[in-house]
Amino acid sequence: MIGFLRAIVIWAVAGAIAYFILRIYARSLRREALEKEWDADPKGDAAARDAFIEKGMTDYEGSLRNRLLLIIFVLPFIVIATLLYLVNYA
Amino acid sequence: MRYVKWAVWGTIALIIGLFLHYTLPQHDVVRVVGTYQERQDLTDWTRIFWSSPDDQSGTLANRDVQFIQTIRTNGRPMVYRNEDTGWSWPPYFKFDTASLQTEADDLRSTAEAPKWAVVTHYGWRNELISIFPNAVSIRPVEGPDVTIIPWFNIFFFAFLLFLVVLARQMWLQFRERMIDPALVDAGQAWDSVEARAHAARKGARGFFGRIQAWLNTWKAKK
Numbered sequence: 001m002i003g004f005l006r007a008i009v010i011w012a013v014a015g016a017i018a019y020f021i022l023r024i025y026a027r028s029l030r031r032e033a034l035e036k037e038w039d040a041d042p043k044g045d046a047a048a049r050d051a052f053i054e055k056g057m058t059d060y061e062g063s064l065r066n067r068l069l070l071i072i073f074v075l076p077f078i079v080i081a082t083l084l085y086l087v088n089y090a
Numbered sequence: 091m092r093y094v095k096w097a098v099w100g101t102i103a104l105i106i107g108l109f110l111h112y113t114l115p116q117h118d119v120v121r122v123v124g125t126y127q128e129r130q131d132l133t134d135w136t137r138i139f140w141s142s143p144d145d146q147s148g149t150l151a152n153r154d155v156q157f158i159q160t161i162r163t164n165g166r167p168m169v170y171r172n173e174d175t176g177w178s179w180p181p182y183f184k185f186d187t188a189s190l191q192t193e194a195d196d197l198r199s200t201a202e203a204p205k206w207a208v209v210t211h212y213g214w215r216n217e218l219i220s221i222f223p224n225a226v227s228i229r230p231v232e233g234p235d236v237t238i239i240p241w242f243n244i245f246f247f248a249f250l251l252f253l254v255v256l257a258r259q260m261w262l263q264f265r266e267r268m269i270d271p272a273l274v275d276a277g278q279a280w281d282s283v284e285a286r287a288h289a290a291r292k293g294a295r296g297f298f299g300r301i302q303a304w305l306n307t308w309k310a311k312k
Contacts, residue, residue, distance in 0.1 A: 007177035025260045028267050080183060087226060088186040 011076040019072045026069060030060045113180045114246065115212050115226060117238045120160035120168060121204045122197045122228075130155045139213065139221040141173040156187060158194045158225055160209065161201075163234040170211055170225035180212060182226055193228050206234050 034056040038049050060066055131152045132140060140155070156172040172191055175182045199205035207230045213223035 003177035007181075021260070025263060028263050032263075032267065080181070083181065084183045084185075087182055087184050088189075 007080075011080065012073070015073045015076050019069060022072060023066075023069055026066065027057070027060070031057060112214060113212055115182075115210050115240070115242055116223075117240065118160075118168060118209045118211065119163050119206055119231065119234055119236060119238075120209050121162075121199055121201075121206055122158060122160050122194050123200075124159045124198060125157060125172075125191055125194050126159065127154050127156050129153065136219050136221055139219075140171075141175050141224060142178055143174040143176045156191050157222065158191070158209070158228075163206075168215060169222055170209060171213075171222040172225050175224070182212070182224075184224075184226055190225060190228060194225075197228065197230055204234075206231050206236075208236065208238060 031053060034053045035049075037056075038052050042049065043052075129152050130140065133151050158170045158172055160168050160170065162168050172187050172194070173184075174187045175184045177183065197205050197207050207228050209225050210227045211223040211225045214221060215223055
């Protein structure tokens with residue numbers, strides 16, 4: 001039972017690390033895309049640019065794409081369940 | 091220096107390669123000839139090659155291990171251990187040791203009337219230090235020359251490649267967005283430091299130069 005709990009904790013921590021790294025990466029990509037979008041067709045000064053990017057990032061925070069990243073937390077457990085089934089019951 | 095670099099990379103690649111070769115599943119076509127159970131010492135360094143099941147005290151000096159004796163298609167013997175991996179490493183989550191032993195017993199056959207089976211296993215066989223690969227599953231097949239597609243390894247390496255490419259992309263993104271601008275900032279900061287130092291030096295030259303000039307006024311005129 002201890003082994004089971006340990007495995008759960010280890011995989012959850014691995015999932016959390018992967019989630020936060022990917023989250024930072026995805027946000028960075030989004031921000032860069034927003035910057036490029038503005039720079040291709042500027043509609044104002046530097047302050048307007050900042051406002052545009054901040055609004056884009058706020059929209060992104062609530063987007064489905066950002067929330068889908070949460071799947072990473074579940075992924076290790078899906079893999080474990082699949083392996084458990086294949087190795088022992090298939 | 092170039093040789094040192096290659097030696098380091100070679101060693102890292104070798105360690106990763108050995109690790110994957112030990113841990114990833116492999117398939118053997120075999121004929122089961124028997125099974126047995128034997129008490130194994132767990133006190134020497136080869137302990138790392140035995141598994142550590144969950145329902146076992148960590149301080150055991152020895153315990154019974156089940157084995158599956160087989161003959162491979164090339165006529166050579168291969169003996170597998172049959173142990174639970176439990177929740178620990180490697181992550182096979184194998185708990186059906188007793189069932190696997192039963193299946194192996196069921197597939198027992200003689201050289202005259204062979205029943206061939208595919209054993210999925212991980213680990214290495216080494217007679218010298220008495221280590222055995224751990225059988226994970228066994229299934230009967232038609233004959234000794236079946237084609238086995240290692241689906242798991244295909245997916246695993248595809249995923250590994252994906253991870254490596256992703257890590258590289260992340261690093262490039264990180265460098266482009268965080269390190270390069272920081273270097274530009276640092277460069278600018280350094281430029282301004284140099285400019286200030288330059289101005290200060292100039293000022294100093296001016297100040298001490300003026301003192302020098304003033305001192306010089308006390309010198310005897312030649």
